[in-house]
């Protein structure tokens with residue numbers, strides 16, 4: 001009997017199982033890494049409520065501990081634009097209108113955006129030409145968009161759901177250090193008031 005098909009199917013199943021195990025292991029490792037990052041960030045921020053100081057330390061910490069990233073930083077909302085804030089990495093473009101690029105889209109849509117391949121994202125703004133994939137998490141406070149956290153990698157497909165969850169936890173720790181009444185009101189219509 002020709003069992004070549006069976007061998008092929010068997011091999012395929014083994015590869016699939018290894019793949020599933022590797023993914024689960026990688027998810028577990030990422031979860032543990034972000035847990036550690038969150039604890040370190042709590043310690044770094046302490047009682048400090050200065051937005052620029054905390055954004056600077058948050059980007060420095062992430063740049064140090066996250067593997068395979070080439071740019072980490074904040075864009076802070078000003079009117080209908082995002083303006084470059086504290087970051088680590090190569091110099092970057094200063095102003096991004098809401099709705100433009102990955103950052104402006106995440107801010108306008110108020111949701112995290114993962115871009116597995118920046119060349120496939122229409123309107124992607126290239127700051128560091130080595131960046132191949134990117135994740136942008138909006139800074140949301142009671143419906144107001146304070147800005148975004150942007151993380152880039154020189155590898156394709158670097159970011160997944162674990163990074164999304166982990167970075168959203170990082171952002172919530174960052175935001176909780178600021179008294180709500182110190183945040184600019186950028187909700188719809190507030191700019192005209």
Ligand code: SME
Nearest residue numbers: 092101102103124125127
């Ligand atoms: N790529 C971003 C611009 C910011 S840099 O990556 C630092 C975007 O498309 O919005």
